[in-house]
Amino acid sequence: MMMDDDRISSEQAIALIVNAAIGVGILSLPRVAVKSAGPDCWIVVLLGGLIALLGALVVGGIIKRLEGRTFVDYMSFVFGRPVGLILGVVYGIYFSLIAAVVLRDFAEVMKNFALEETPLEFFVLTLLLLSAYLIRHGLEPMARLMVVNFPFWFILSVAMLILSLYNADFSELLPFLRTPPEKLLQGALSSMLSLVGFEVLLTSAQGLKTVKDINKVMVVSMGIVTAYYTFVVVTVVVSMGIAETSRTIWPSMAVVRRISVPGEILERMDALAVALWVVVVFTTVCAYYFAAAITFTNVFRAREFKIFASILFPWTYLAAMLPQNILEVEDWLNFAGNFSILTCFLIPIIILVAGMARNKWGKKG
């Protein structure tokens, strides 16, 4: 099990969720939202945020019921040992898969916008090494880093996007609400996939100092994530237009590239954007990598957590290098997204309901 003093406060939990949720979506979410809902893209993101919040509250409900047990143990308690272990492995695979796909998307962006000749393997390997180094120290140091990191990239990226508003055309968001409701819903579901991240807390919950404020933690962190993403989508769309956003792989990067403050004091801020991108992705990868390692630790009831960080290392790397090109990476991202419907919504709901039933039934018996 984990070290006893390796516990995080509620504020650190918020930072953990926000850092896990805000990642590759920054660059691709505007395209996803615009593709499904056109000018109503921002509504789609807000709706997605609402759905994600519901999922987050379910997860919060489970965390409250853990009562010191690990998530895997709780699943075993609810469904019986074999099913609990299988679900544990499913979660472990899910977390490592997300870490791998995020890493790969990160590498693709780096290659396209900054270092063209550098091999993809190099980006993936270095960032993965760094993450492995960080998570081996446990939950609390990682959460502390995220708290320190958060204002740094948050303020800078918001400021950068505000600069891009110099030739914004807000009429790009018109006509208002002409998208058919089923398309809105579909868009909300696909944007929600960029907003999830709260599920990392499921397996890290054993490290929470207190679960009293868990609902508050969920609401605040999902609020920050949704507000941030809505802001990103709106700024990108108003400065780039609907049509071009839907055809650009990384619209936010394209927007940053065209920043030109009158007087040419600040121009072409790609370098800064790429630097922020590294930080943002790094925190996401860490959160998921850690979640994967701790899940496997709990599945095997291992004493030593560090060993799983090392065991997962080559597999994550291989999974990240599996796709042949960016289109396959997109397929993988979609697959991972659909996977997260299962892990963030369906399974938690079933667990929560079954857990409640079990408690009731248990009391009667």
Place this chain on the structure above:
Amino acid sequence: MKLRKIILAGLLSIAIFVVSGCWDMVDIDRRFFVGNIGIDKAAVDDKLKVEFTMPIVRKISGEGGQGGGGGGSTIASVSTVADSIHAAARQMSHRLSRRLFFEHTRVILIGEEAARDGIEGVVNFLSRNTEVNRRGRIMVVKGKAEDALKVKNEYETLLAMYIANIFENWTFCSKFIEITIDDFMKSAYSTQGNVLLPRLTPGKIDVSIGGAAVIKNYKLVGWLDENETLGVNFVLGKVRGGDLTFKQQGEDYPVVMSIVQISTKTELVEAGTYPKFKISPRIVADIVETPVDMKIDASMIKSLEKDLEEKVNQIILKGVKKLQKEFQVDVLGFGEYLYKYRPGIWEYYREDWENIFPHVEVIVDTKATIRGIGASL
């Protein structure tokens, strides 16, 4: 302890590979900074003749005792025949000692014939490429792009700076299309290739940017002259300044007004078989020149305002008529206006918009105010 030291030494030597430098480093003296890209139709079938110009830094800085550009031109230009722009850049590597670098490209010139064949290639190149500066300018050359790139004058050391900086005079004339590569890409995507691009006419020692190239479905279909472009700019609300000249009855010398401030409102008045639009520019202007004997008083200002309004109405209608009748291409944003502000009505027209647009009725209602009259009564 000894083992530890060995491991440490090993790790440190591995670090050499990681921290010693950058994979992608190309030193500044190994690059050519392309300033202009010129695209022409080649004499050979279906190929492009692509021309790159780049400054020779050595000549500009006057190194080696040559003295500020003393020995020949400061600009090198190379051209090749290829299937595409990227292929052309790659072919250059057979002939150039350095790598072509597009981050500082200021101007992309498309020759008339190449533009008539279609500019999808350019759009696609620009959207996939992450190197070209999106704040650069793109325009169509009346004639051949290479002729524009041959222009030599003393005004500026670099041709690209010379051409790009002409755009900054836009606030004085408004008679060309002010557009960056970025704006161009945005509108090309949202209208499926119906855009106006600035027109550049090459001369012997200088170039003139004025008027517009009308692009329909990514193909050049014709030109608008300076005044028609001004009219279109009025409709688009893109006029920032510029002069309007007209003659008063019985006077030899014209009255010249300079636009100070303008805002344009477009609205849909009627949606019958064909929609009817009302364009209402609000103009504030200064009097710059008048005939010597003209006395300016309140009633004269009233009458001059009337004349100015009349003049602007004419200019706008002329530009709009030409686009409607001659080119039948909606670059005025009428379709976009309907889509954004009247989506219900747009549903009704959208299918057949290309055929409806030429019949759209346009009324212009200019309101002009004269503010400054200069230092003379």
